[in-house]
Amino acid sequence: MLSSQFLELKVKYNNQKLIYLDTAASALKPQAVIETEKDFLSSRYSNISRGISNLSVSVTKEYAQARQKVLQFVTSKSNGKLVITNSATTALNMAASFYEDKLQLGDEILVSYAEHHSNFLPWIKLAKKTGAVLKVLEVDNFGQLTIDNLVKVLNPKIKVVALTYVSNVTGAITPVRQMAELIHKAGADFIVDAAQAVGHMPVDFSEIDCEMAAWSAHKVYGPTALGFLYCKDRIIDEFSNFLVGGGTVDDINFADSDIKPIYKKGLEKLEAGTPPISQMIAFAKSIEMLQTVNIKNIVNHEKQLTEELINLQSLPGIEILGSISSDNRLGIISFTHQNIHPHDLGQFLDDAGVVCRVGHNCAVPIHRRFGKVASVRFSLGLYNNLNDVKQAIAVTKEAINFLDKV
Ligand code: PMP
16 A cells, blocks of 8 residues: 555665565655655744744644644544653653652552563553552463453552553554453553554544553654653643653742742643654654545555465464464564574565564563564554565565574
8 A cells, every 4th residue: 555655665675675564663654754854844944832933833833733633643532632752662651650649559550461661661660669569461372461351350459550552562452442441440540552553443542531542653654753642631630740841831930949840731841842843743744644545444454464464374383473363453473483583584584675573572571471582573564565475474484494404
């Protein structure tokens, strides 16, 4: 789909046609996004918010429109806002920081074995800081987070639950909407790590009813150094600062010996310093592209490719981590070979022009759960086609024939 928009696909890679199967790490950028950022930087660049020049006022407006466009892409109701950060990782650290003054000794935090380290480590840090206990929700044998397993562990001591929407290892989709209801009934807040969901399936945080949700633009065909924390309005009101600095205060009171900053209300108190302006303006184009192709068409396209990719399972010695059905999952497939190290497979694939990812992929917990140290991961984007997938499988087969000498 739209592959002509992605010029990097036309560049020879290792003297071959590039087959890019690493969208879960970061997506390629369409020309419209690149041109928009270039045009903005070369014709109308200015800082936002604190300028009185016409230039600054008009960029401030454009930036606000981009924020609105992104918000409307991931919500259907108007009871939440987007805090603009520089990554999903920053957003998740920010989400965890919200609870620093709200948890007490003995409270519990629930994460899962399916989490990326960016939605695991901030909660470990929070537990250490507050004296809360970190609990880890089990996955089933396919790496799936299930309602049954959640119900087994929910209890009134849990104050916050942070779960991935889509696993960056198995591609499994978590039933977050049903889980939100149960989590709220149990008296806890719900944080969703949507880094692998946005851009590959319809996402509506206001419908899920989660308190916060995080993701990054660079995985959604947008620029790097741009991330988001969706927050319900209630959370924005209750948030004390994460980072402080320029743009976060109305005044600083020197009247007493105790110097007191008068912090702004709303989003501004949470967005210190100059934000990723050009990235945000360019990202609006990624969203326009997704709206034009229509997310339903993307789902169907990537599902068809996923069905083909699952055929990897029939190669000798290959084990797919997680489900081998194309239902209830996205196009992220991690696999191991019984005799060949993932790094050797990855090197062979790369030499043949197939770009993928190898290692623990920042997901040690689920690799441990599957009894693995590392895996090879193929992940799809809208620009991939059946030929890419067939070629990746063919090269994997060649790699096995060449490397499996045991
Ligand atoms: N969560 C998940 C599920 C991810 O896959 C990633 C990126 N691999 C992140 C969080 C962190 O995203 P970023 O590196 O863009 O901050």
